Amino acid sequence: MRIALDGMGGDFAPKEAVHGAVLAVKEYGVHVTITGPMEKIQEELDQYDYDKSRIDVLDAREVITLNESPVMAIRRKKDSSLRKAMDLVKEGKADAVVSAGSTGAILAGGLLVVGRIKGVDRAALGALMPGKNGHFMVIDLGANADVKPQNLVEFAKMGTVYFKALKDTSNPKVGLINIGAEEEKGNELTKAAYGLLKEEESINFIGNVEPRDITSGDVEILVCDGFTGNVVLKMYEGVVKNLMSMIKEAMMSTTKGKIGGLLVKPSLKEFMLKNDYKEEGGAVLLGVDGIVVKAHGTSDARAFKNAVRQAKSFYDRKYLEHFKENLK
């Protein structure tokens, strides 16, 4: 399998991206083309021992920053690392693109370069997250801040295929993120979407899911507009981070707590690792005609490696083919 990796995406580019590519090549036997300034990327690569036939660099002199219009940037910066990685997929020279660049630019690249799948109205971001009783997936995580009710049905259908491609679940449950359990609860969007979701026969819709139940993981696929999904994602990240640091502080405030803290450290570490989004890879742009994985902006080498693993599992499981088959 051939991966196009945006060497300049993310907060720690190109260092972590390049290191991630080296790890991925070793572990998954894929081929990676890293896009970015040739000498910079090569300088990073030179620090590692790797199979030279499995990594090459495609020179790209421009970088898309967070402060520019994503659509304009993708259109005009034809020599940017992200655009060139997208081009490789479009031209059939790569099977998937992985980038830790800005959500907006990846969305624009997915839509304008890779292209939407015929019959899909809106592409959306979905990602697996670790929950108490299993993994769950929220879609849309932020590609579409404003949506129409019927878009949520499309998200549910895309999410169902996605989930089946990643996990061996035959009939994943779909829930609508809402502020009440009853059908008539919610805002204009969720009230209208509820009826449409209920009628859709190709999904296993189980009704509204209140945000306090999302992270239990009892419902596999959770649909919402991209604004709400992004709030859910970032609340999850923020609360976990703040809570863990507050718990550590609380432990460190007494001698008994300090000793106990040392003893529970290995369990907590294992727990943190199990619940680290970096283990999951990234979010996937669903609805575009190619495998596009958006790694977290703060991705380290391990997170990049896992994003490649995720792209590979989509590829191996023929996710796109299933997806298109299902749309018919």
Added chain:
Amino acid sequence: MRIALDGMGGDFAPKEAVHGAVLAVKEYGVHVTITGPMEKIQEELDQYDYDKSRIDVLDAREVITLNESPVMAIRRKKDSSLRKAMDLVKEGKADAVVSAGSTGAILAGGLLVVGRIKGVDRAALGALMPGKNGHFMVIDLGANADVKPQNLVEFAKMGTVYFKALKDTSNPKVGLINIGAEEEKGNELTKAAYGLLKEEESINFIGNVEPRDITSGDVEILVCDGFTGNVVLKMYEGVVKNLMSMIKEAMMSTTKGKIGGLLVKPSLKEFMLKNDYKEEGGAVLLGVDGIVVKAHGTSDARAFKNAVRQAKSFYDRKYLEHFKENLK
């Protein structure tokens, strides 16, 4: 100060509400009128030793359930515990109402019985929550699922007065909950609201706040539509609950962890207490012409007591008078 307490609101009514009233009377020296079926309330009261001159019961034979239209219920069930508690405030026979009933019914009661303050377009729910570096307040927590951009400015103004009334902060920071830090990020609502908030001189607007930063508590007042606010609130609750139970499980999985767990238990307990929403009291319905505190549906006696404390601090600090003064 005279409190009207809805004796039949909440999951553990009337037991916990009555017990909470007894605790509040002892600790704060307030007078409480409990509304509900006379004999049921009295039966609960008989279990406690309390100053009989400080608690009385107002007979109310009806109960508003979660399954009925809040507006219809408030209008028609004139003999319900919630309606009668609201009536006491309206008639000037109580200074505040406390209820753990449904959000919808309390909102309807606040608007239809107590009444909106002249000049306020939308009443909204706000509540203090414990954050890493201090308390923060989200408004609206769910009274208005759909709002117009200018409503968020009103929420910001109401929140500023509210925060000043509860905490000794002269110029609390106001943030707009949004899915990006930059001004141009967000959905149609937040994009339009940003400019309006920036122009409003009576508030200390500091820009967008991403959900991952909400629980740090660095920004005191966070405004959003009621759908988003409710998602934020319930995600916070859900993640904390799931995370704590997962951490406990992780600790219990090894012998070292078990011993360590015993040692850190007191610190964790103190931490949980410090971060328990039950300590904060409840949410306040801002914009109505009376003090209306909505306690959590799962409130126990302590939570009811704290909701009374919150109502009392509004009363003592002349929150309503300041509020109306500020509106001019």
